[in-house]
Amino acid sequence: MRVRRGMAGAAGVGVFMLLAVGCGGASMSGKATPKAPDAVHPAKPLPMQTTPQKATWTDSEDTSYPLRIAPTRLARGSDSDLKGVRLDDDLKGKVPYYFTFSYTNTGKGTVNRPSPARNISVNGADGQAAQQVSLFSGNPLATSSGMPRECREPGKTTLAPGDSATECEIFMMPKGAQPATVSYKDDGSDTLLWKVDGPKGGASGGVLPEGKPADGGTGDSSSRPVTLRITPKSVRTGSSADLSRFDLNADQKKLVPYYVTMQYRNTGKYDLLPSLNDKVLLRSAGGQEAKKLLLIDIGGPGVPQCPDAVPDKMVKPGATVTVCSIHMMAKGDPPVALVFQGEGHPSVTWRAAPGGGK
Known part of the structure; x- marks a missing residue:
């Protein structure tokens, strides 16, 4: 199997790999045990700013490309979305959030292997960045999870001038924490911020x-x-x-x-x-x-x-x-x-x- 996207992180947040193990888990023999699928819980969208903003994306050769980034949706998932995935210990008990956004190449040259998602961060009211994770391709969650379909699909490998792409990223937050902002930070630009409106009177998160x-x-x-x-x-x-x-x-x-x-x-x-x-x-x-x-x-x-x-x-x-x-x-x-x-x-x-x- 291959990792869906490169290993990188925004705001010092690592991108963790989640190992798919099958919907029924594994028996002592190592074979998957069939299990009736759980009920699917659709992700719950959160109100947030979606104003497009000008940005840059810098590749591994330190070449910067102009982009326009527009958030589409931030949604809270369910624990059951990742029941078919073996999580690292530091991710267990956390809640998945799905951030969908589009980006447009506003420059004159073609962008190869664009990965602006690595510069995205979902942040709590305490300024703590959520952990960004990536699934292996071919994961078994395609039909039995509330995860948005776009979170299961790879991004574009090239982006011609004027072209746009849509991607979805998975972020894990502790239970009780609430997203307050989504941010984008690249070496070639200042930090871009979009505010997220949490529940009124919600928990302070400590x-x-x-x-x-x-x-x-x-x-x-x-x-x-x-x-x-x-x-x-x-x-x-x-x-x-x-x-x-x-x-x-x-x-x-x-x-x-x-x-x-x-x-x-x-x-x-x-x-x-x-x-x-x-x-x-x-x-x-x-x-x-x-x-x-x-x-x-x-x-x-x-x-x-x-x-x-x-x-x-x-x-x-x-x-x-x-x-x-x-x-x-x-x-x-x-x-x-x-x-x-x-x-x-x-x-x-x-x-x-x-x-x-x-």
Whole structure:
């Protein structure tokens, strides 16, 4: 068997292969055991923006082609859609979503083996990108699944000027999570976003309101566990001019700096270094993640708009420190979530918006 599409991913999301095993599963002898087909549950479309947008697609030779991309439908599938598929462990229990879109070659040359789907991402309200998966060709789901037919068919191998193609991709999301955006990101263009309207009053997906204090954990210099009381203070939009005296590379100069200020109170028993924002990351609407930007500034004034730590000394039990870090994100792809990834304690996620917080 062959993989339907190349192995690639948008927004750092891997494309996982699903191994088809037959509708009845396998017996101890390795032969498929016949089974009556389950009832088919049609996928449920979600309201979303479908405005066509100009984009580029860059091939493996770093040649960019102009496209126009238009979402058609995002639909929530059912667990039973993939009963005939052996899932990787990290996909089990997740819900399939089917995203259908069209793309048109708006350039003057023919595009060979176009695969804009690898740049597509379906993202939750917490900025977490769903896992994109690909089926082997010839899978047995063609007649006993609520999966849209276009998700079972290969894309075009060439696209002449003015021609269009329609494709469908499968994305797996945790139960309880809700898609908030669909995004497209290629090296040759800014991030494109389409909003998805989830159910009114739906679950927050474990995302705390901006600025709400929460408990977290980390380790001291000897890896001993230390508990924290964490309060996000603000997420502010910076300017590239703020970083002009630093030697940023060409890609970094295209990004927008965001200043994340957090307050930590040491509720544990051991001293901590003040560099606690090393464990903070920012997630964007398009599913991108940005860790703290490391700047070499030995003995320098730093970035006045974002001081590293106040006070800049060991954080003793009961003491509080306020820390700011710089996170770089693509233009047109604003932050939506702020995450503290501690040690010995579950990660904590808050909603984030430039200028929000306390």
